[in-house]
Amino acid sequence: MEEARAVLKKKDAILEHPSMLAEAIDCIRYNNPQSGHNEAEELLVESYQGAIEFLFELGTWLTYIDEDAQSTRNIIESVVKEAILQNYDRSKAITCLTDEASADTMEWLSQMVESPTWRQTIYNLAQHPRNEDCPFLSLSMPCIAVKESLIGELVSVPLAWNTLGIFLKCVIYVLQPLLAAGDTVKDQTFMYSIAFLQPKRNNASCTNYSSVSHSEMSMVNSESLPSIDDVKGFVSAVDNEHQPYSSEGESHFSFDTAQDMLTHFLEMGCHSEHGYLLLQSILQCLARKMKSHCAHHLIWLLEAEASRRGRDVSRYTTYLCGARDYPDSMDAMRIILKEQDLIPDAVLLLEEAYKGDASPPVALLRQPIFIALLADALFASSDRLLTEQLEQYAYLYSYAAVVVEEIEPTTERRISCIRTEVDEAKREVLEASRICRQWNNMSGSGISLRAFRDLPSLLRCLSCRPVSLGVFRFVRVVFHTKRVDFELNMDTMKPYCIVVNELAEVNEYLRPALLAFITELLASSVEGMEDLSQLEYKRMLVGLLVHLLSCGHVLPVINTMHRLFLRNRVDVSIVRHFVTEVLKVAGQPYATFFMNALHPLVVHPDISDGLKGGKDTDYVNEFLEYYEKENSPSPSY
Numbered sequence: 001m002e003e004a005r006a007v008l009k010k011k012d013a014i015l016e017h018p019s020m021l022a023e024a025i026d027c028i029r030y031n032n033p034q035s036g037h038n039e040a041e042e043l044l045v046e047s048y049q050g051a052i053e054f055l056f057e058l059g060t061w062l063t064y065i066d067e068d069a070q071s072t073r074n075i076i077e078s079v080v081k082e083a084i085l086q087n088y089d090r091s092k093a094i095t096c097l098t099d100e101a102s103a104d105t106m107e108w109l110s111q112m113v114e115s116p117t118w119r120q121t122i123y124n125l126a127q128h129p130r131n132e133d134c135p136f137l138s139l140s141m142p143c144i145a146v147k148e149s150l151i152g153e154l155v156s157v158p159l160a161w162n163t164l165g166i167f168l169k170c171v172i173y174v175l176q177p178l179l180a181a182g183d184t185v186k187d188q189t190f191m192y193s194i195a196f197l198q199p200k201r202n203n204a205s206c207t208n209y210s211s212v213s214h215s216e217m218s219m220v221n222s223e224s225l226p227s228i229d230d231v232k233g234f235v236s237a238v239d240n241e242h243q244p245y246s247s248e249g250e251s252h253f254s255f256d257t258a259q260d261m262l263t264h265f266l267e268m269g270c271h272s273e274h275g276y277l278l279l280q281s282i283l284q285c286l287a288r289k290m291k292s293h294c295a296h297h298l299i300w301l302l303e304a305e306a307s308r309r310g311r312d313v314s315r316y317t318t319y320l321c322g323a324r325d326y327p328d329s330m331d332a333m334r335i336i337l338k339e340q341d342l343i344p345d346a347v348l349l350l351e352e353a354y355k356g357d358a359s360p361p362v363a364l365l366r367q368p369i370f371i372a373l374l375a376d377a378l379f380a381s382s383d384r385l386l387t388e389q390l391e392q393y394a395y396l397y398s399y400a401a402v403v404v405e406e407i408e409p410t411t412e413r414r415i416s417c418i419r420t421e422v423d424e425a426k427r428e429v430l431e432a433s434r435i436c437r438q439w440n441n442m443s444g445s446g447i448s449l450r451a452f453r454d455l456p457s458l459l460r461c462l463s464c465r466p467v468s469l470g471v472f473r474f475v476r477v478v479f480h481t482k483r484v485d486f487e488l489n490m491d492t493m494k495p496y497c498i499v500v501n502e503l504a505e506v507n508e509y510l511r512p513a514l515l516a517f518i519t520e521l522l523a524s525s526v527e528g529m530e531d532l533s534q535l536e537y538k539r540m541l542v543g544l545l546v547h548l549l550s551c552g553h554v555l556p557v558i559n560t561m562h563r564l565f566l567r568n569r570v571d572v573s574i575v576r577h578f579v580t581e582v583l584k585v586a587g588q589p590y591a592t593f594f595m596n597a598l599h600p601l602v603v604h605p606d607i608s609d610g611l612k613g614g615k616d617t618d619y620v621n622e623f624l625e626y627y628e629k630e631n632s633p634s635p636s637y
Contacts, residue, residue: 001031008043012051017104055080077117088125093136106143113144119153126159134159141166155264158271170268171279174261179286179294181258193304195472195513197372199340200310262301269302270309276302277316284320288409304368307340314338317367322412326360329353333364342373342393351392354399361407361414365400372473374400378433379470380477382440390430398425401466425464432461436474439495451495459502468507475499476517487529490536497540501547511553518544519560523569538574546581558582558597565601572606579607583619588626595627 004027007013007020014021025040032039059076096105112118122144126137141160144150151173154160161167269279280299287295299320306313314337318330332346332353353360374397377385385393402421407414435454442451461467475496486493504514522541526534549557561578564570579601586594601607602623611620 001027004028005043008040009047011047011049013047014044074117077115081117081121084121085124088131090131090134090136093134097135097139109140110143113140119144119150123153123157126157132159138162145169155261155268158267161268161271161275167268167275167278170264171282174265174268175282175286175298177258177261178265178298179290181294192513192516193301194368194371195469195510196516197304197308197368199307199369199373199376265298266302266305270306270311276306276311276313280316280320288407288412300366300368307337307369312338318364321361321363321366322407323360323364326353326364329360329364333367333370336373337367337369340369340373342377344389347389347392347396351395354396359417362400362403362405362417365396371397371400371469375466375470375473378429379436379474380440382437390433394426394429394433395422397466397470398422398429401425425466428461428464428467429470432458432464432467432471436471440474440478451492455495455498458499462499462502463506465507468503468510471499472503472510472513472517475503479517479521483526483529486537487533490533490540493537493540497544500544504544504548504551504553508552511548511551512556514548515545515553515556515560518548519564522574523564535573538570539577542574542578542581545578546585549582550585554594555597558594558601562597562601565604565607575601576607576611579611580616580619583623584616588622590623590626590630592630595623595630598623599627 004024007016007024008028010016028040055076059072096102113122122137122140125131126134126141131137137159141154141157141163142165145154145160145163145166148169151166151169154166155170155174161170269276280302283295283299283302287299303313303317314334317337318334323330323333329350332343332349335343335346350365354365374393378390378393378397399419399422402425404418405414406416435458438454439451458471462471478496482492500514500518503510518541522538522545526537529537545557545561561570561575565572565575579598582598602611602620608620611617
């Protein structure tokens, strides 16, 4: 009886489901035959608020204002949407899923998801932590996924991925543009990810091994590194005006679409353990059937991102790389990946296995965390290592980089294994490692003389791709840890600048990472450095950017500087210096994309006013005259 009265006392109870009202009224009449009918009527009248009718009348009035009907609808929907987001109660929403109400719920829910506004409302609710397992919102996802055209919206809604069918549809939607983007983009993106990957070492995991010095690496810990989302910002602007890459014919997917999908791909893979395993299994199948390396690069990218987020995926990584016939090697690699440290016994076991005739697949070595650990130990560390350790690390590092294997796709049997370049790569790695480790231990005024003496040897080694990756990680540590030496004597910075410039020359795939690294330095404040020293320091960084631009990385460099300027991350004088230096190295005729990118910086009042009276005015005037000539309307005859 009291429950029936409570139903009729709700605000606007008359708008509740008819069967619910009928049941409550019958209950009151049955328990109170004499006045039950009047009581039910009075309760319904008292609870009536007229909210729906009020909104209807309000909407009718709004149609008489100057706005069109759609604008009126948008206003009302916006207000209702805000109210829903603020007052949504998942416990009350579950009442829509009772046996009696489920049929009606599915009917109005199917109509509701037709509207973009209400779908967005559902997405906003689903992404709130308190609603991550809400049954009503989970039910909404299949209703949306019925339409294939709406799958693109669900790739950013984690709640939808809990349903296997929807997850697979989202995987297909995301992978198509990524696989069609081609190897070039994947190489850039993968190299960027590995270049900044910072293993989280366990100090207690090994007492005999001296890991990369924490005093050096504290300035470049994983929290300060560019996230994988930044790949989109640093790689998206390419010099060929966003032409789609495809290694297997024409593709209707644009490069920008592939970059947009990259973030969704990584989020889906790292959302849950079963999602990671499923996505990696799909990519492994694709990698065996595709001729290009796109799927392999996506596998490594996902592994790197999972490691960056602190997920232990070592057992899946070692199992899926085709080394199941080598359990000892798998266990050794799994220990290294789990601890994120170069465990001596495990490294020794791997070296012996890969020096044997029946070596495990090279894919077992090509793990992002393992590569980063080796690169740091060989190049970025100043700690002492035994000769045996250096030999082991250099061999495994070189083996992973240069060995070429041919695998039978169906049986996963190795057909051939070419190791001819391992010894040469190892010599290059050891020579570059020796120089980097010596530079790391030098300080004071003597650093410049010693560095210039070793510089030619180091530059010759940079054409070896594994060396270039390790040296990049080395110079990034140096620029963070030797700022005091740079302040005392800027000449000590010049050898490292020469190395950075050479990296940009010889390894095009490192250019996005170099741009991110230089930008990080340029936008950061240098505490304790005198103003004049800081100005000279940042001018030298601008020189690195200009050289990177001259290597062909044009639009990303200009767009990055423009973004820093608009966000007040760099001083105006630095931007002026950048503009003049760029115009010095760029000659006529200017490419259209170059002019359109640089022109907003040149004509900005804060920049142009300082350029007009400077000694480099001629370069600026020539550029502006050429721009006006190219963009002036052609005379009509």
